[in-house]
Amino acid sequence: xxxxxxxxxxxxxxxxxMQRVGAPPLAACPTCGGPVHKVLAAPxxxxxxxxxxxxxxxxxxxxxxxxxxSEKDKAPASDGGKSTGSGENKAS
Numbered sequence: 638x639x640x641x642x643x644x645x646x647x648x649x650x651x652x653x654x655m656q657r658v659g660a661p662p663l664a665a666c667p668t669c670g671g672p673v674h675k676v677l678a679a680p681x682x683x684x685x686x687x688x689x690x691x692x693x694x695x696x697x698x699x700x701x702x703x704x705x706x707s708e709k710d711k712a713p714a715s716d717g718g719k720s721t722g723s724g725e726n727k728a729s
Contacts, residue, residue: 642678647671 643652645666652667666673 640681642676643673644676645669645671645673651676 638655638657640653640655641663643654643663643666644650645652645668648666648669648671650666650668652663652673654663656663662675663673665671
């Protein structure tokens with residue numbers, strides 16, 4: 638059953654009520670009896686189980702370790718400290 642939030646036009650009180658989708662909207666404020674209107678609120682979502690980004694990839698598990706390992710494989714190989722090419726250091 639969805640949770641709806643209402644705000645009172647008279648006193649400004651916020652009320653949350655669990656109602657069926659087809660139920661008529663709340664007409665009066667439970668606090669003061671004034672007129673109310675529905676307020677848009679963020680939905681409450683809870684991701685459970687495997688297969689969600691939050692549970693599998695969001696924690697930086699195996700995916701981040703594999704990325705770091707693949708970046709090391711792409712690095713140029715060391716040649717033992719010997720440098721070749723036009724950028725050699727020359728002793729003066």
